[in-house]
Amino acid sequence: MTGQVETRVRYAETDQMGRAHHSHYIIWCEMGRTALMREHGASYSELEERGVMLPVTRVEIEYRVPLVYDEAVRIETRIRSVRSRSVTFEYEVYRSEDEVQVARATTTLVCMDEEGKTRRMPEDVLEALRAAAA
Amino acid sequence: MTGQVETRVRYAETDQMGRAHHSHYIIWCEMGRTALMREHGASYSELEERGVMLPVTRVEIEYRVPLVYDEAVRIETRIRSVRSRSVTFEYEVYRSEDEVQVARATTTLVCMDEEGKTRRMPEDVLEALRAAAA
Amino acid sequence: MTGQVETRVRYAETDQMGRAHHSHYIIWCEMGRTALMREHGASYSELEERGVMLPVTRVEIEYRVPLVYDEAVRIETRIRSVRSRSVTFEYEVYRSEDEVQVARATTTLVCMDEEGKTRRMPEDVLEALRAAAA
Amino acid sequence: MTGQVETRVRYAETDQMGRAHHSHYIIWCEMGRTALMREHGASYSELEERGVMLPVTRVEIEYRVPLVYDEAVRIETRIRSVRSRSVTFEYEVYRSEDEVQVARATTTLVCMDEEGKTRRMPEDVLEALRAAAA
Numbered sequence: 001m002t003g004q005v006e007t008r009v010r011y012a013e014t015d016q017m018g019r020a021h022h023s024h025y026i027i028w029c030e031m032g033r034t035a036l037m038r039e040h041g042a043s044y045s046e047l048e049e050r051g052v053m054l055p056v057t058r059v060e061i062e063y064r065v066p067l068v069y070d071e072a073v074r075i076e077t078r079i080r081s082v083r084s085r086s087v088t089f090e091y092e093v094y095r096s097e098d099e100v101q102v103a104r105a106t107t108t109l110v111c112m113d114e115e116g117k118t119r120r121m122p123e124d125v126l127e128a129l130r131a132a133a134a
Numbered sequence: 135m136t137g138q139v140e141t142r143v144r145y146a147e148t149d150q151m152g153r154a155h156h157s158h159y160i161i162w163c164e165m166g167r168t169a170l171m172r173e174h175g176a177s178y179s180e181l182e183e184r185g186v187m188l189p190v191t192r193v194e195i196e197y198r199v200p201l202v203y204d205e206a207v208r209i210e211t212r213i214r215s216v217r218s219r220s221v222t223f224e225y226e227v228y229r230s231e232d233e234v235q236v237a238r239a240t241t242t243l244v245c246m247d248e249e250g251k252t253r254r255m256p257e258d259v260l261e262a263l264r265a266a267a268a
Numbered sequence: 269m270t271g272q273v274e275t276r277v278r279y280a281e282t283d284q285m286g287r288a289h290h291s292h293y294i295i296w297c298e299m300g301r302t303a304l305m306r307e308h309g310a311s312y313s314e315l316e317e318r319g320v321m322l323p324v325t326r327v328e329i330e331y332r333v334p335l336v337y338d339e340a341v342r343i344e345t346r347i348r349s350v351r352s353r354s355v356t357f358e359y360e361v362y363r364s365e366d367e368v369q370v371a372r373a374t375t376t377l378v379c380m381d382e383e384g385k386t387r388r389m390p391e392d393v394l395e396a397l398r399a400a401a402a
Numbered sequence: 403m404t405g406q407v408e409t410r411v412r413y414a415e416t417d418q419m420g421r422a423h424h425s426h427y428i429i430w431c432e433m434g435r436t437a438l439m440r441e442h443g444a445s446y447s448e449l450e451e452r453g454v455m456l457p458v459t460r461v462e463i464e465y466r467v468p469l470v471y472d473e474a475v476r477i478e479t480r481i482r483s484v485r486s487r488s489v490t491f492e493y494e495v496y497r498s499e500d501e502v503q504v505a506r507a508t509t510t511l512v513c514m515d516e517e518g519k520t521r522r523m524p525e526d527v528l529e530a531l532r533a534a535a536a
Contacts, residue, residue, distance in 0.1 A: 010298070011299075012149065015150070022428065023432075030279055030425075055421065060460075069312065151323065156294065161412060164412070179470075179472060190290045193328070196326050200384065204436070291414055
């Protein structure tokens with residue numbers, strides 16, 4: 001199953017090349033990921049209240065087509081794989097106007113406790129992620 | 135007494151007008167303020183560990199001269215006034231190369247506990263701020 | 269007339285106090301302002317293509333209630349005053365869930381040419397802004 | 403040859419996990435890359451004035467150890483490979499206090515003209531990058 005979010009390139013997200021700066025795509029992917037997780041009953045805020053942290057440990061991103069100010073973008077997020085201690089998401093970023101794919105990314109997150117030690121994900125979170133991946 | 139910090143306009147801080155976007159100055163002021171407080175023995179991290187929060191409740195900023203990519207800027211921070219529950223800082227931002235003043239700002243912060251209730255600042259913090267203001 | 273935009277507090281916009289960092293409100297206000305201008309036929313991109321720049325020269329913002337991750341916010345933007353060379357906007361930021369006003373701001377923008385010299389706004393832009401202000 | 407830059411985790415760069423948000427590392431790497439290029443006589447600003455754009459087309463980053471507010475970090479940048487139309491940089495990010503490596507990254511940039519068409523890098527830029535890579 002896919003989570004979808006839409007956003008627009010903010011003026012503050014442009015750089016002097018007149019494009020959306022590449023660092024912001026990482027944040028748009030995060031919007032997609034957190035929306036997907038929320039839809040499947042595993043919201044970040046709730047996880048953190050339970051002492052479960054999911055920091056990003058790896059990002060790969062490929063930029064294909066530049067985006068300019070005010071263009072609408074759609075981020076499609078999928079879960080590529082779920083392990084007991086980590087989860088990998090993949091993202092496709094589309095320019096809404098013409099459905100051109102402008103970027104692709106993957107990120108891996110590792111489950112940690114409040115002291116920063118790797119831990120097994122709680123069973124309900126694992127199940128939610130596996131359901132989302134199916 | 136004055137706290138001074140220096141930074142350079144990062145490429146990611148430019149916008150499509152080819153200037154440093156105005157939102158980043160707020161963050162540079164924060165760098166100046168936290169440096170000043172640290173120098174006077176009232177570091178943000180330590181305050182927060184003690185359950186003392188200092189959220190910003192008011193910002194005023196005047197932009198006089200635009201900054202471009204890679205220009206060095208110096209932020210001079212002073213404490214304008216200290217009250218038992220709030221503190222007001224003022225900032226002057228200079229372009230290092232020619233000492234031109236490019237912006238001026240003031241911010242007010244209110245002391246709160248972890249539940250977000252206004253509270254009196256701890257005595258040692260009040261003293262540190264008053265010493266810094268002198 | 270009022271321009272309205274909605275956004276959600278992004279995870280990347282939180283800080284270690286667990287709140288939306290105060291610098292991001294400036295960017296949300298910009299979203300409201302640029303949307304209002306676009307609705308009235310004066311889009312930033314078009315203005316800049318015509319050599320008309322509208323840098324922000326003054327910001328005042330008052331933070332009343334903190335926002336946390338994932339809360340929806342609505343920004344209402346109005347034009348307070350229009351002059352031949354400058355325009356002042358005012359903003360009210362609401363937490364969508366309960367309509368609590370969380371922040372208020374004003375910003376002033378000055379019309380400049382590509383060399384950074386103050387100039388009179390083009391007639392059509394002045395008219396658009398005055399119509400928007402009415 | 404290596405370019406080195408230092409920065410400190412800004413308060414605004416923290417997130418509600420109490421760590422430096424992962425998106426900012428991308429910007430620190432950019433600081434390292436632009437400093438390295440400047441040292442070798444190929445400053446971004448000058449390139450762009452000549453109509454030579456170097457947008458980032460690929461980022462890979464691995465986060466090993468979290469960083470907290472106010473920690474000093476050092477970014478070491480090297481050129482991994484230079485081609486006539488693209489260049490790949492690699493980065494090591496260290497926590498200054500104890501020299502722990504906290505992240506590693508690579509980015510690829512492609513040379514484009516002002517219309518966004520891939521083009522060969524100017525000879526002097528190629529030479530500067532090859533010298534920097536040696």
